[in-house]
Amino acid sequence: MPEAFVQPEDPSAAAAIAAIGEELDVFDDWMDRYQYIIELGRKLPSFPAEWQNDAHRVPGCQSQVWMEAVVRDGRMLLAGASDAAIVSGLVALLLRVYSGRPPAEVLATDPVFLRDLGLLEALSTNRGNGIAAMARRIRDVAQACTAAA
Amino acid sequence: MNMMTKNLVESGFDVQRIRDDFPILSQQIRGKPLVFLDSAASAQKPRPVIDAMVNAMETQYANVHRGLHWMSERTTDAYEGTRDAVARLINAPSRDEIVFTKNTTEAINLVAYSYGRGIMRPGQAVVISEMEHHANLVPWQMLRDACGIELRVAPVTDAGELDMVGLEALLVDRKVGLVAITHMSNVLGTVVPAVRVAALAHEYGAKVLFDGSQAVVHRAVDVQAIDADFYVFTGHKLYGPTGIGVLWARRELLEAMPPFMGGGDMIGTVTFERSTWAEVPHKFEAGTPAIIEAIGLKAAIEYVEAIGFDAITAHEGRLTDHALARLSAIPGLRVLGAAQDRGGVFSFTMQGAHAHDIATLLDRQGIAVRAGNHCAEPLSRRLGVDSSARASTGIYTTEAEIDVLADTLLRVREFFT
Numbered sequence: 001m002p003e004a005f006v007q008p009e010d011p012s013a014a015a016a017i018a019a020i021g022e023e024l025d026v027f028d029d030w031m032d033r034y035q036y037i038i039e040l041g042r043k044l045p046s047f048p049a050e051w052q053n054d055a056h057r058v059p060g061c062q063s064q065v066w067m068e069a070v071v072r073d074g075r076m077l078l079a080g081a082s083d084a085a086i087v088s089g090l091v092a093l094l095l096r097v098y099s100g101r102p103p104a105e106v107l108a109t110d111p112v113f114l115r116d117l118g119l120l121e122a123l124s125t126n127r128g129n130g131i132a133a134m135a136r137r138i139r140d141v142a143q144a145c146t147a148a149a
Numbered sequence: 150m151n152m153m154t155k156n157l158v159e160s161g162f163d164v165q166r167i168r169d170d171f172p173i174l175s176q177q178i179r180g181k182p183l184v185f186l187d188s189a190a191s192a193q194k195p196r197p198v199i200d201a202m203v204n205a206m207e208t209q210y211a212n213v214h215r216g217l218h219w220m221s222e223r224t225t226d227a228y229e230g231t232r233d234a235v236a237r238l239i240n241a242p243s244r245d246e247i248v249f250t251k252n253t254t255e256a257i258n259l260v261a262y263s264y265g266r267g268i269m270r271p272g273q274a275v276v277i278s279e280m281e282h283h284a285n286l287v288p289w290q291m292l293r294d295a296c297g298i299e300l301r302v303a304p305v306t307d308a309g310e311l312d313m314v315g316l317e318a319l320l321v322d323r324k325v326g327l328v329a330i331t332h333m334s335n336v337l338g339t340v341v342p343a344v345r346v347a348a349l350a351h352e353y354g355a356k357v358l359f360d361g362s363q364a365v366v367h368r369a370v371d372v373q374a375i376d377a378d379f380y381v382f383t384g385h386k387l388y389g390p391t392g393i394g395v396l397w398a399r400r401e402l403l404e405a406m407p408p409f410m411g412g413g414d415m416i417g418t419v420t421f422e423r424s425t426w427a428e429v430p431h432k433f434e435a436g437t438p439a440i441i442e443a444i445g446l447k448a449a450i451e452y453v454e455a456i457g458f459d460a461i462t463a464h465e466g467r468l469t470d471h472a473l474a475r476l477s478a479i480p481g482l483r484v485l486g487a488a489q490d491r492g493g494v495f496s497f498t499m500q501g502a503h504a505h506d507i508a509t510l511l512d513r514q515g516i517a518v519r520a521g522n523h524c525a526e527p528l529s530r531r532l533g534v535d536s537s538a539r540a541s542t543g544i545y546t547t548e549a550e551i552d553v554l555a556d557t558l559l560r561v562r563e564f565f566t
Contacts, residue, residue: 030179030513035564038506063505063520063536083535084503085565086510 004045005070005077006092008100013109016097021117034086037119041088044095047081058133063087065130069141075100076142080134090119090131098138106142111135162460168545170195170452181515184550189335189363189494189541190519192388194449201448202390202441213440214414214431228440231447232430238450239361239380240371241397248396248403248430249438253362254284256381256396257329259433260358261288263406264327264379271297273326276319276355278303278311278341279531280334283524285360289329301325305531309337309486313345320353328357329379332364336523336539337486338469338494340364343375351376356402362386366543367465367492369458372397384442388543389449393442396433403429410435453544461544465493468542468551475555481562485532493542496523499558501565504536510561511538516554 010016027033051068058065063084070077078099080091097113098106111132114120120131168174171193176183185193205227211220213228236244250256265275265288275289279302293300304315311330319325328350333340343359350357358379361370365382372380379402384393398406408415408426412435417425426432453461472495476484481500499507508520519539522529529536540554 031510031560031564034510034513038564063503084505086506087503 004048004051004068004079006045006079006095006099009096013097013101013105017109017113020093020096020113024117034089037089037093038085039089040092040096041082041085041090044081044088044092045079047079051079052081058130058137063130065091065134067091067134067137069138071103071145074102076103076106076138076145078138082130087130090114091134093119094131094134094138103142103145107139107146111139162456162464164464164545164547167195167456168547170197171545172196172199174545178515178517179513184514184516184553186540186542186546186550186554187517187519188366188543188546189386189539191385191391192366192543193545194390194445195388195452197452198389198445198448202445205441205444210441212437224440227447228438228443231443231450234447234450235395235397238370238454239365239397240373242373243400245429246397246400246403248398248433249443250381250394250396250433251392251439252385252394253360253381253383254288254394256383256394257285257358257360258288259396259409260327260329260379260381260398261292263409263433264356264402265289265292265298266296267407268402268405269296269298269326272299272324274299274301274319274324276301276303276316276325276328276330278316278330279305280309280311280337280339280525280528281329281331282335282360282362283526284362285329285331286527298326299324302527303330305339305528308488309334309339309532310488311339311341311346313342313349316346317349317353320349320355323354325350325353325355328355330357330359332359332361332370332380333367333492333494334486334525334528335363335494336496336525336528336537337488338363338491339486339488340368340490340492342490343377347376347378363492363494366453368462378402384446384449387446387449388452390439390442390445392439393446400429403433406433408432408435412436414438456544464544465542465546468546468548469493471548472540472542472551472554475551476558479555479558479562481566482558485534485537493546494539495541496537496539498534498537499562499565502561504538506565507538507558507561510564511554511557514553514557516557518554 056066065082067080078095082088082091173193209223211224213225232244232247235247289300292298301319304312306312347357356378361380361382366387380397385391415427415432415435483498485496504520521536
């Protein structure tokens with residue numbers, strides 16, 4: 001099976017957030033920015049079909065989001081996908097920030113960056129939004145790892 | 150000014166003047182003029198509604214039905230005045246048949262509890278349709294599971310119209326105690342032939358309830374002409390506040406039905422041994438009601454009455470024709486439903502584009518639409534779509550806004566082809 005988990009390309013979660021901000025800043029127009037985000041989603045490693053089930057589903061009624069997390073050598077590795085193009089791009093951004101980081105770094109990295117970058121208006125309140133729910137689940141997994149350690 | 154706008158102005162309907170009454174509509178969203186096409190979820194509020202609510206709180210506020218003092222009497226008069234306005238709006242025979250609820254959902258739950266559990270018997274059935282909002286589905290499932298009452302679902306045709314033959318087939322065994330159907334679909338915009346549905350239900354001995362949440366906003370509703378038994382709607386879609394809804398039912402039904410909730414204001418006398426109930430409609434209004442919201446609803450009703458439903462229906466009819474023409478000209482776009490009689494609700498899918506993506510991109514251009522299954526999941530399944538985007542119009546919607554939507558959708562389409 002090809003690797004479904006996202007490998008980190010930036011040295012840290014904070015560096016990934018900074019890099020994403022710079023990349024999005026290149027565009028003046030939100031339509032162009034979304035075109036770029038959709039491209040990022042298309043480049044996500046393919047998410048295994050056998051994981052596209054309720055056990056991997058993140059709740060959210062507007063679009064479907066799936067994710068899987070494992071811990072290898074003290075680092076959390078994440079895979080994810082969505083049936084919506086922009087949401088897939090946002091999944092890619094989340095995974096770029098969080099996948100491959102130690103659980104402690106995941107917990108130290110507030111998902112508020114999604115709001116700061118103008119990508120998500122209501123991070124905690126909009127129950128329909130699968131991305132906010134995915135950010136919460138990533139933190140829950142990290143929490144469980146640190147509690148177990 | 151084109152001919153269409155000119156005709157509307159001559160008939161006394163000036164959409165620009167109406168827009169001026171809605172303070173929120175002049176806002177810019179992300180640097181673009183707000184194009185609010187989500188009125189089917191909740192409509193914006195005109196100045197008279199806002200003023201009535203603020204004025205009530207500033208000048209004449211107290212609890213209702215309780216005090217003998219000036220403030221309470223003034224407030225009670227204002228609150229009870231809404232009952233008269235609602236009775237006039239839907240041509241109810243009596244103001245005493247108007248029960249205030251929190252919203253449509255509560256009104257249907259009230260009927261499911263007080264009529265379903267109180268009057269219907271196990272072995273009887275309730276009929277709904279395939280195009281119901283969850284509010285007119287889940288309460289009946291709960292009744293079914295608690296009381297052994299069967300739930301039957303009348304089919305809709307591929308065009309998104311109620312299948313009258315299919316409906317009749319569910320009624321012939323005369324086990325159906327209640328037919329509960331939307332008067333206008335919140336997904337397809339289909340206007341259901343209420344008079345025919347009521348006649349059919351009555352022919353087989355069933356009562357009939359209409360969910361008028363959408364219909365009451367767009368059409369003149371006459372519960373006597375329809376020959377309905379129950380009619381429910383909510384205030385916030387009718388340019389009124391949230392937190393106030395309406396149940397109308399025939400007096401003999403309300404009198405036979407047990408109360409829904411117990412508490413203050415709904416009683417005659419109370420001892421530790423037993424209580425007696427107040428007269429209808431107060432029997433169904435336990436506790437301090439939504440006083441300010443009721444006052445706001447009266448202002449909303451007076452607002453739409455002043456414009457007149459002839460003008461509203463004519464304006465929205467033209468908008469609907471324009472929207473259908475523009476949307477159906479977009480390659481790869483599918484408008485759900487094709488009912489002969491439909492109002493300003495347009496759900497659509499676009500080839501290769503998820504509804505969530507469409508809504509996100511439209512939002513960046515200041516256009517507010519809804520995405521998802523619009524609280525009617527079984528209907529989405531019936532139509533074979535996972536989710537759809539929905540644009541819906543109100544009295545303040547302009548043809549220019551429909552053009553902005555269509556032009557932006559053409560741009561969105563380029564993203565996904």
